[in-house]
Each structure stands twice: as C-alpha cells, then as structure tokens.
Amino acid sequence: QLQLQESGPGLVKPSETLSLTCTVSGGSISSSSYYWGWIRQPPGKGLEWIGSIYYSGSTYYNPSLKSRVTISVDTSKNQFSLKLSSVTAADTAVYYCARLHIVVVPAAIHYYMDVWGKGTTVTVSS
Amino acid sequence: SYELTQPPSVSVSPGQTARITCSGDALPKKYAYWYQQKSGQAPVLVIYEDSKRPSGIPERFSGSSSGTMATLTISGAQVEDEADYYCYSTDSSGNHGVFGGGTKLTVL
Numbered sequence: 687q688l689q690l691q692e693s694g695p696g697l698v699k700p701s702e703t704l705s706l707t708c709t710v711s712g713g714s715i716s717s718s719s720y721y722w723g724w725i726r727q728p729p730g731k732g733l734e735w736i737g738s739i740y741y742s743g744s745t746y747y748n749p750s751l752k753s754r755v756t757i758s759v760d761t762s763k764n765q766f767s768l769k770l771s772s773v774t775a776a777d778t779a780v781y782y783c784a785r786l787h788i789v790v791v792p793a794a795i796h797y798y799m800d801v802w803g804k805g806t807t808v809t810v811s812s
Numbered sequence: 813s814y815e816l817t818q819p820p821s822v823s824v825s826p827g828q829t830a831r832i833t834c835s836g837d838a839l840p841k842k843y844a845y846w847y848q849q850k851s852g853q854a855p856v857l858v859i860y861e862d863s864k865r866p867s868g869i870p871e872r873f874s875g876s877s878s879g880t881m882a883t884l885t886i887s888g889a890q891v892e893d894e895a896d897y898y899c900y901s902t903d904s905s906g907n908h909g910v911f912g913g914g915t916k917l918t919v920l
Contacts (some may be wrong), residue, residue: 723909733847733855733898735909746907749813782854786909789843789861796906798845800866802854 688713690783690803698777698810704770708783708803715764716741721786721797724757724768726779727805734779738786738797739766773810780805814838814903816912823918830886832915834899837880844882845900846875848893849914855898859884889919 694706708722715722723738737747739757747755756769770777782805786797816836824830834844843862847855857866859875862882872887882901886893899912 725909725911732896732914733849733900733911735900735911738907738909748908791843794841794843794906796842796902797909798843798857798860798900799847799855799909800857800860802856805854 688785688801690785690801692781692783692803692806694806694808696807696809698773698808699812700774700810701772704768704773704777704808704810706768706781706783706806706808708766708768710764710766710785715759715766716761719788721788722759722766723784723786723799725782725784725799725802726777727782728776728779736768736770736781775810778808778810780807814908814910816899816901816910818897818899818912818915820913821916821918823920824889826891826919827888830889830893830917830919832884832886832897832899832917834882834884834901834912835880836882836899836901836910836912838904839877839880839882839901841904842901842906844875844877846873846882846884847898847900848895849898850895858897886917889917891919893917894919 721738724736759766784799785801787800846859849855862877863875
C-alpha cells in the first residue's frame, strides 16, 4: 500500500526558506502514471494547491507562489521536496504531500490527488 | 487566476439529502473531484471524474456535473458525514490544480 510521509522543521523564521521532504514508500516515484505534489492549509482555512512534479523533473507551480517555490525530485531516494523562500506568517500551515493521478482524456489531460500524506505543521515565527 | 466557488456552509438533519455545489468556468471541459476532510485529518477523495466513487466510499455519496456547476450529493446524510468538503479541478491547461473554498457540512 502506497504511503507518503512529510518531514522537515516545524518552525521557520520569517524571511528564511521553508524546506520539506516527502518520502514515498510502497511504490515507485518513477511511475509514468503519476505526478507528485504539495498542498497546504493555513489554520482554519481552506486547501491551497502549491505545485507538482513528474519523476523527470517537469514542474508546475501555483501562479501566486511561483516566484518563491521550488519542487524537486530524487528518484534514487524515492523522495520529492518543497522549498518556499522568503516566508512570512502567512505561510504558517499544515503542508501535505500527495500523489497526483494523471487522467488522460482527449484535449483535457489533468491530474488529481488520490493518496495523501498525513500532513506536517509548519509555523513561521521568530 | 482560475477559481472554484462553493457555499461556505450547508446544514441538514440526519437522513436528509445534502447537496453541495461547486461552480467554475472550466467545469464544462474539466472533471470535478470532491474531497472530504474531517477535523485534524488529511482530505479523503469521495468522488472522482465528476461522478465516480472510489472503493470504500458509501453509496450515499454521488456526484454530477452540468455546465459550469458540479454537485456533490449525500443521500441520507449521517452524523459521521459532518466534515468540510472541497471541490477540486484544474485550470484550462490541466497543469494547475485549484480547490474551491470549502463547504462545512453540518448534520444535526
């Protein structure tokens, strides 16, 4: 059974870079059927899609975060990572990693999250 | 940027039918997906590709889509269905995911 586990510091100082890693177990991150992604949820608020990555390294980012986000993949470790720079208190959230199932429909290829990690809380504070 | 719009809250009595809507300009061409999130837990997929139900999801959960609106229907809602529900889709490129603002379902 596929499992995803987020890891990284729970506390980050303002203006610094938030770094998280998602470790995939029970399946290969190099599967051609999936992207891998990050989603976050500020306290008491809704879900926000951050971005996605394919095992080849192809990435897509939320336009509102694009200037600060980098997602990378390490197929040898079956891991992918998130870096968010210049963080502020507004970046305080539960961060989830997820597997994104690719749906191939003529003229409408897209993906959706079908397996999620349990999430990790990141607080931005001095 | 692309947006999906949901009502903030829906309330029903146990056994009644709950309907949660999601509107978006790209929905005529893109599938809608629905996630259930209970307090302190990760989201769980309850409907995919507008109307399909993953294994393990009760039959009382169903989905439909027409034009720019997708609908999640819970027929005979149970107290355990109380949760936040989020619709999800992608923009016209299919590369950028988007969530609706979420709907808090109260069953009491």
